[in-house]
Amino acid sequence: MATTTTLAQADESVEYAARLEHVSKSFAGPGGQQLVLDDVSIDVAPGEFVTLLGASGCGKSTLLNLVAGLDRPSTGDIITDGRPALMFQEHALFPWLTAGKNIELALKLRGVPKPDRRTKAEELLELVRLKGAYGKRVHELSGGMRQRVALARALAQESNLLLMDEPFAALDAITRDVLHDEITRIWAETGVSVLFVTHNVREAVRLAQRVILLSSRPGRIAREWTVDIPQPRRIEDAPVAELAREITEELRGEIRRHGQH
Amino acid sequence: MASTDTTPAQDAGSVEAGLDALETRTTGRPTLRQTLVNKILPPVIALAVVLAVWTLLYPIVDDPSKLPSPAAVGSTFKEAWLQGDLLGYIWTSVSRGLLGFFFALLIGTPLGLIVARVKFVRAAIGPILSGLQSLPSVAWVPPAVIWLGLNNSMMYAVILLGAVPSIANGLVSGVDQVPPLFLRAGRTMGATGVKGIWHVTLPAALPGYVAGLKQGWAFSWRSLMAAEIIAQFPDLGVGLGQLLENGRTNSDMAMVFEAILLILFVGIAIDLLIFSPLERWVLRSRGLLVKG
Numbered sequence: 125m126a127t128t129t130t131l132a133q134a135d136e137s138v139e140y141a142a143r144l145e146h147v148s149k150s151f152a153g154p155g156g157q158q159l160v161l162d163d164v165s166i167d168v169a170p171g172e173f174v175t176l177l178g179a180s181g182c183g184k185s186t187l188l189n190l191v192a193g194l195d196r197p198s199t200g201d202i203i204t205d206g207r208p209a210l211m212f213q214e215h216a217l218f219p220w221l222t223a224g225k226n227i228e229l230a231l232k233l234r235g236v237p238k239p240d241r242r243t244k245a246e247e248l249l250e251l252v253r254l255k256g257a258y259g260k261r262v263h264e265l266s267g268g269m270r271q272r273v274a275l276a277r278a279l280a281q282e283s284n285l286l287l288m289d290e291p292f293a294a295l296d297a298i299t300r301d302v303l304h305d306e307i308t309r310i311w312a313e314t315g316v317s318v319l320f321v322t323h324n325v326r327e328a329v330r331l332a333q334r335v336i337l338l339s340s341r342p343g344r345i346a347r348e349w350t351v352d353i354p355q356p357r358r359i360e361d362a363p364v365a366e367l368a369r370e371i372t373e374e375l376r377g378e379i380r381r382h383g384q385h
Numbered sequence: 386m387a388s389t390d391t392t393p394a395q396d397a398g399s400v401e402a403g404l405d406a407l408e409t410r411t412t413g414r415p416t417l418r419q420t421l422v423n424k425i426l427p428p429v430i431a432l433a434v435v436l437a438v439w440t441l442l443y444p445i446v447d448d449p450s451k452l453p454s455p456a457a458v459g460s461t462f463k464e465a466w467l468q469g470d471l472l473g474y475i476w477t478s479v480s481r482g483l484l485g486f487f488f489a490l491l492i493g494t495p496l497g498l499i500v501a502r503v504k505f506v507r508a509a510i511g512p513i514l515s516g517l518q519s520l521p522s523v524a525w526v527p528p529a530v531i532w533l534g535l536n537n538s539m540m541y542a543v544i545l546l547g548a549v550p551s552i553a554n555g556l557v558s559g560v561d562q563v564p565p566l567f568l569r570a571g572r573t574m575g576a577t578g579v580k581g582i583w584h585v586t587l588p589a590a591l592p593g594y595v596a597g598l599k600q601g602w603a604f605s606w607r608s609l610m611a612a613e614i615i616a617q618f619p620d621l622g623v624g625l626g627q628l629l630e631n632g633r634t635n636s637d638m639a640m641v642f643e644a645i646l647l648i649l650f651v652g653i654a655i656d657l658l659i660f661s662p663l664e665r666w667v668l669r670s671r672g673l674l675v676k677g
C-alpha cells in the first residue's frame with residue numbers, strides 16, 4: 125500500500141493501519157486532572173474492521189480524536205499511516221456546499237487536479253448509491269443520505285484508515301440496517317481499515333472482525349473478542365445475537381462495578 | 386449462497402432506493418400570484434393607509450408651513466424631476482454612500498478577520514469596536530470637519546467610522562459562531578491554516594458577515610446624511626442631506642418632506658435591491674430560511 129514512504133514508516137504501515145501504544149489522556153476538570161483514557165494499546169491491521177464498544181462517556185470519541193490527530197495524548201504514542209479520515213456522529217457536511225462539492229473539497233484538499241474531481245466525486249456518490257445527489261444541498265437530504273454523503277467524503281480522502289464515531293446512532297433501525305450492509309460492502313470493495321466506535325453491541329458484532337470493549341472511568345481495554353461469523357451477516361442472525369448477548373453481559377458487569385462504590 | 390433469494394447487497398440497494406424516495410423533500414418556488422399577495426400587497430396597503438391619514442390630517446392641522454399637503458410635496462417632486470435635479474440629488478448621495486461603503490468593506494473585512502483570529506488584537510480593540518457601534522455617527526462630523534475640512538474626504542471619513550465597526554463586528558460574530566464541528570471536519574480533511582480559513586471559516590461565517598454588511602450599509606447611509614446636513618459647502622454639490630437642510634433654511638416644508646422621503650426611499654431601495662437578496666440567498670442555500 126505504502127510504496128514510497130521512508131523505511132521506518134513503511135515498516136510500520138505494512139503491519140498496522142494504526143498503532144496505539146500505552147495511550148492515556150486526561151483533561152483538566154473541576155476537581156483537578158480527570159483521567160479519561162488509561163493505558164490503551166490497540167493495533168489495527170491493514171484492511172481490518174475493528175469496533176470499539178463502550179458505555180456512554182467512557183472516552184470513545186476522545187480516543188478517535190486522538191487517532192485522527194485532532195488532539196494529543198497525555199502520554200503514549202499513536203502511529204498511523206498517513207492522515208486518517210474521520211466520520212462524525214453528526215454528518216458534519218458543509219451546508220454552504222452541495223453534496224458533490226463537499227466531496228470535491230476533500231479531493232481538492234488531497235491535491236486531486238481539478239478536471240478529475242467531478243468524475244471522482246460522482247464515482248464516490250455512486251459507491252454510496254446516491255447517484256443523483258450531486259447537486260443537492262445538505263438540507264435537502266434525509267439523515268441516512270447525509271451520512272452516506274459524509275461517508276463518501278471520508279472515502280474521498282483515500283486514507284488507509286477510516287475512523288467512524290457512532291455514525292449511525294441517530295438513524296432509524298431500517299436505515300441503519302441498510303447502512304450496515306453498505307459499509308460492509310464498501311469495506312470489502314475498498315480494502316480500507318476501519319476503526320468503528322459504537323455503544324450498540326449488536327451493531328459492533330454485526331460489523332466487526334474484532335470487538336474491543338472499553339471500560340468506563342477511566343477508559344481501559346476490558347476485553348476483546350474475535351468475530352469469526354462469516355459476512356454477509358444480519359443483525360438478527362442467531363450467531364450475532366449469541367455473541368452480542370455474551371458481550372452485553374460483560375458490559376453490564378463493567379457498568380455494575382461502578383455502582384458498587 | 387447461490388439461492389433464489391436476493392443477495393444482501395441487492396436487497397440493501399432496493400430498500401435504500403425506497404427510503405430515499407420516501408425521505409426526499411420536494412421544494413417548489415412560489416408562484417407569481419403568491420409573491421404578489423404575500424410580499425407586494427401588504428406594503429402597498431400600508432402606504433395607502435399612510436397617505437390617507439396624511440390627507441385627512443392636512444385640513445385639521447391647516448398650516449402648510451408645518452404640514453404640507455401630499456399634493457404640494459408631489460409637485461415639489463415633479464418640479465425637481467422636470468428641472469432634471471432629482472436624479473442629481475440622489476446620485477450625489479448614493480454614489481458617495483456606495484463608494485464609502487465599498488471602502489468600509491475593504492477595511493472592515495480584514496480588520497474583522499484579524500480581531501476574530503488574533504487573541505491579542507481582540508483583547509485590545511474588540512470592546513472598542515463593539516462600543517463604536519453604539520456611538521451615533523453624527524458625533525464624528527465635527528472632528529472630521531476640523532481634521533479634513535469641508536470636502537468629500539470628510540464625508541467618506543464619517544461613513545467609514547460608521548460602517549467599519551459594523552462590518553468588522555459582523556464578521557467577528559460570524560467567525561465566533563462557526564460550529565467547532567466544521568473546523569474539526571475541515572482539519573481531518575487537511576484544511577488547516579490559511580486553507581482552513583478560506584475553505585471552512587469564511588464560508589461558515591458568511592451569514593454573520595452578510596448581516597454585518599446589511600447593518601454597515603444602514604450605518605453608512607445614516608452617517609452620510611448626518612454629514613451632509615451638518616457640513617454645507619457649495620463645492621460639495623447638493624445631495625439629499627443638503628436638500629433637507631436647504632428646505633429648512635428656506636422654511637420650505639414641502640422640500641423638507643421631499644428630502645426625507647427620498648432619504649428613506651433610497652435607504653430602503655438599496656437594502657431591497659442589494660443586501661436583502663444577498664442575505665436571503667445565503668440563508669436559503671443553507672436551508673436556514675423557513676418559508677412563510
Ligand SMILES: Nc1ncnc2c1ncn2[C@@H]1O[C@H](COP(=O)(O)OP(=O)(O)OP(=O)(O)O)[C@@H](O)[C@H]1O
Pocket residue numbers: 151152160178179180181182183184185186187323
Ligand atoms: N475537551 C474536554 N475537556 C474536558 N473533558 C472532556 C473533554 N472531552 C471529553 N471530556 C470528558 O471525557 C469523557 C469521555 O468523553 P467522550 O466524548 O470521549 O465519551 P464517549 O465515549 O464518546 O461518549 P458518548 O458515547 O456519549 O459519545 C467525558 O466524561 C467527558 O466529560
Ligand SMILES: [Mg+2]
Pocket residue numbers: 184185186289
Ligand atoms: Mg462520543
